[in-house]
Amino acid sequence: EPEVTQTPSHQVTQMGQEVILRCVPISNHLYFYWYRQILGQKVEFLVSFYNNEISEKSEIFDDQFSVERPDGSNFTLKIRSTKLEDSAMYFCASSEIWGHREQYFGPGTRLTVT
Template structure:
C-alpha cells in the first residue's frame, strides 16, 4: 500500500539555523499539507499546497516558513531561521484528486531546536 514518507525522522538544529523537512507524498496525490504538533499539544495546520501554490496558510506560517515542490515527487517545508518554539513534530499529508475527503499522513519529523 502506498505511503507518505518523510525525512529525516529526527532533526536537531541550533537556533537561527535553516532546516528543510522533506516529504514524498503518495504518487497520484495532488493536494499537500504540513501540520505540526508541539509536544503534548494538538496537531495544528500550517499550510496547504495545490497546483504549485499555497492554497491556505495559518497564522503560524509566517515569513520564516516556505514550502516548495522542487520536482515531481518531493514536497518540502523550509524554516529559514529556527526558534526554540519551532521544536515540534512536523507531519506531511496528501490527498488524491479521486478521493478528496481523506488526508494520508506521513510518520513525521521530530525537529529539536537547541
C-alpha cells in the same frame, strides 16, 4: 499500500539555523499539507499546497516558513531561522482531489531546536 514518507525522522539544529524537512506524498495525490504538533498538544495546520502554489495557510505559517515542490516527487518545508518554539513534530500529509478526500499522514519529522 502507498504511503507518505518523510525525511529525516529526527533533526537537531541550533537556533537561527535553516532547516529543510522533506516529504514524498502518495504518487497520485495532488493536495499536500504540513501540520505540526508541539509535544503534548494537538495537531495544528500550517499550510496546504496545490498546483505548485499555496492554497491555504494558517497564522502560524509566517515569513519564516516556505514550501516548495522542487521536483515531481518531493514536497519540502523550509524554516529560515529556527527558534526554540519551532521544536515540534512536523507531519506531511497528502490527499486526492476527487473522491475520498481523507488526508494520509507521513510518520513525521521530530525537529529539536537547541
